[in-house]
Amino acid sequence: MQLSMTSLRRIVARVIMLGLFGLAISACHLDMYDQPKYTPLAASDFFKDGASARRLVDGTVSRTGLKIDERTTGHVGGDPAGEYVTTNPISINEGVLARGQERYKIYCSMCHGVNGDGKGIVAGPYSQGPLKLKPPALFYVNQLSAELQKAPDGYYFNIISHGKQNAQGDYTMFQYASRIQNVDDRWAIIAYIREMQKNPPAQK
Amino acid sequence: MSIQSVERYQMAQVFNRRTNKIVRLSIFVGIPLVLALLSTAWWYYTRSDWIRDVGPANAKVQPGGGYSHQLHVGGLKLDCRYCHTGVEISSSANIPPIETCMGCHSQVLTKSAKLEFIRNSYAKDVAVQWNKVHDVPKFVYFNHSIHVAKGVGCSTCHGNLATMPVVYKTQALFMSWCLNCHRNPEQFLRPKSEIFNPAWQPPADQIAQGLILKQQYNIRSKLQLTNCSICHR
Numbered sequence: 001m002q003l004s005m006t007s008l009r010r011i012v013a014r015v016i017m018l019g020l021f022g023l024a025i026s027a028c029h030l031d032m033y034d035q036p037k038y039t040p041l042a043a044s045d046f047f048k049d050g051a052s053a054r055r056l057v058d059g060t061v062s063r064t065g066l067k068i069d070e071r072t073t074g075h076v077g078g079d080p081a082g083e084y085v086t087t088n089p090i091s092i093n094e095g096v097l098a099r100g101q102e103r104y105k106i107y108c109s110m111c112h113g114v115n116g117d118g119k120g121i122v123a124g125p126y127s128q129g130p131l132k133l134k135p136p137a138l139f140y141v142n143q144l145s146a147e148l149q150k151a152p153d154g155y156y157f158n159i160i161s162h163g164k165q166n167a168q169g170d171y172t173m174f175q176y177a178s179r180i181q182n183v184d185d186r187w188a189i190i191a192y193i194r195e196m197q198k199n200p201p202a203q204k
Numbered sequence: 205m206s207i208q209s210v211e212r213y214q215m216a217q218v219f220n221r222r223t224n225k226i227v228r229l230s231i232f233v234g235i236p237l238v239l240a241l242l243s244t245a246w247w248y249y250t251r252s253d254w255i256r257d258v259g260p261a262n263a264k265v266q267p268g269g270g271y272s273h274q275l276h277v278g279g280l281k282l283d284c285r286y287c288h289t290g291v292e293i294s295s296s297a298n299i300p301p302i303e304t305c306m307g308c309h310s311q312v313l314t315k316s317a318k319l320e321f322i323r324n325s326y327a328k329d330v331a332v333q334w335n336k337v338h339d340v341p342k343f344v345y346f347n348h349s350i351h352v353a354k355g356v357g358c359s360t361c362h363g364n365l366a367t368m369p370v371v372y373k374t375q376a377l378f379m380s381w382c383l384n385c386h387r388n389p390e391q392f393l394r395p396k397s398e399i400f401n402p403a404w405q406p407p408a409d410q411i412a413q414g415l416i417l418k419q420q421y422n423i424r425s426k427l428q429l430t431n432c433s434i435c436h437r
Contacts, residue, residue, distance in 0.1 A: 035342035040296035043333060051331050106283040110308075121280050122308055174307035179289045 072183050074157030084154025088194075090187045100192030103185050107176055116196045118145070149197050156190045157183075256376040257337070263372035264335040268321040270370040277402055278366035284358055284400045291358075295347040299334055302326045337371050338362070345437050354421045355393040356385070359402050366402040386429040390414025393421065 038044065044052035061067075069078040071089045076082045090096065105114060111123040161183075163175040180186050253259045276282045285291060290298035302325045309319055325332045338361075340346050352358075359365065363374030375381060385392055391406075393414045398404045407413055428434070 032343050033341040037342060039342070040290075040294075041299055049330070050333070106285045110280065110282060110286070122312065171310065174303060174310070178301070179286070179304070181289070181293075 070154070071187070074154035074161070076154070084152040084158070086152040086154070088153050088187055088191050090184055090191075092191045096188045097192055097195060099185065100188035100190070100195075103180060103189050104192050107180055108189065111173075116193065116200075153187075153190050153194070156193065157186055160186045160189065251376070251378075253376070256373070256378075258373045258376050260368075260370075260372050263370045264337055266335055266370060267332050268318060272369045273365040273371060274367055274369045284365075284402075291348045292352055293349055295345070295349065297348045302332060337373060338377065340377060344435050346435070352399055354389075354423055355396070355399065355417050356389075357392075357394045357399045357401065357404055359404055360385075360392045360394075364402045382435065383430060386434070387426050389423055389429070390418050393417040393423075 038052035040053070042052045043050055046052075047054070065072070067073045067078065067080075069089075070076065070085045072078070073080060074085055076085055109120055111118075111120040113119045159173065160180065161175060161177045163171045164173040166172045176186075180189070249255060254262060256262075257264065277284070284297075287300035287304050288297040289300070290296050302322060305319075305322050306326045309316075309322060313319055314323075321332065324330075361375055361377075363372075365371065390411055391414060394401075394404055394406075395417065423429075
């Protein structure tokens with residue numbers, strides 16, 4: 001095909017213009033960048049409370065979270081009205097203790113102390129003040145701790161899972177079930193606490 | 205033709221021959237120069253800390269003045285996972301529910317005016333709307349748990365939170381920045397025990413250590429980690 005110089009030039013010009021036009025329109029929209037979908041905890045203008053994350057319906061049970069046995073309830077036979085279990089339902093080995101230590105340091109140490117002396121960095125400074133916070137030491141230091149040491153494993157499990165209320169019904173310790181979601185992690189923490197109680201760290 | 209008439213004819217020209225040079229110069233040099241300047245300005249503008257919200261000066265305003273990581277992480281040494289419980293098990297590290305704040309603040313600093321909004325939120329059961337700081341485009345499927353499991357520490361991307369009164373971005377989160385690590389992860393890998401240490405500094409022999417860790421963590425090859433669908437699904 002024979003093209004004259006003029007028509008060739010015209011074609012080149014058109015291609016360049018088309019390219020520039022393409023560049024211009026492609027750079028001007030962000031609808032893939034901000035897609036109309038919810039990412040975790042994103043705000044929503046659809047729901048009345050402004051949150052895209054919906055609450056679970058009361059009584060919802062997760063597929064693996066049915067509370068029917070000692071491992072998930074800490075009660076003998078899985079009966080919430082029954083006795084606390086006295087032995088740790090998971091088998092304890094070095095790995096479990098290491099996991100327990102790690103979880104203890106993350107979730108417990110700020111109040112109960114890194115070595116379980118009840119002098120954690122958050123609660124410690126307040127224990128002498130008007131607030132009189134007394135997170136119990138987890139090994140023998142005072143009357144409370146001595147009682148705690150005798151308490152069965154299931155008791156610890158239920159305090160971790162549901163929190164601890166004082167005589168007025170106020171929570172002195174909130175529940176940790178939402179943060180330590182895996183029940184085996186809770187049992188690992190308990191195993192580690194028992195280990196600390198067996199070999200209490202040196203007192204200052 | 206008389207001399208006078210020739211002069212009159214020449215005077216009638218507004219532009220003399222030399223202006224042709226200026227016209228040519230402005231077309232072939234001036235226009236490319238302006239385009240180059242504009243594109244350079246655009247390049248720097250779109251990559252500036254200001255437009256990418258990087259640095260303390262560009263920190264987002266948060267409700268109640270924001271949660272001080274400097275105080276809680278730097279001062280009280282709270283572990284990241286105390287609040288960001290999803291970071292090891294989920295794509296999202298999650299912002300804690302207000303109950304996590306109240307776990308301590310129902311007993312500590314209960315009269316503080318600064319914490320009024322926290323108590324209100326808890327009492328009225330209305331979520332506090334924090335402003336998202338690290339917001340990747342929706343076509344990026346970032347997963348916290350895999351990065352944490354494979355030796356990428358928090359501060360590699362988020363900076364040293366223990367020094368931040370208000371959270372700000374220390375990285376602009378460019379794709380080239382993601383790829384820098386996906387191509388050569390050994391530059392940033394740390395041992396398991398240091399993942400959540402906000403003040404971690406790479407050792408002098410980081411590359412050598414990183415290569416060993418890369419083996420230990422069983423990290424995939426450069427080819428696999430730079431596959432488009434690793435991040436874009």
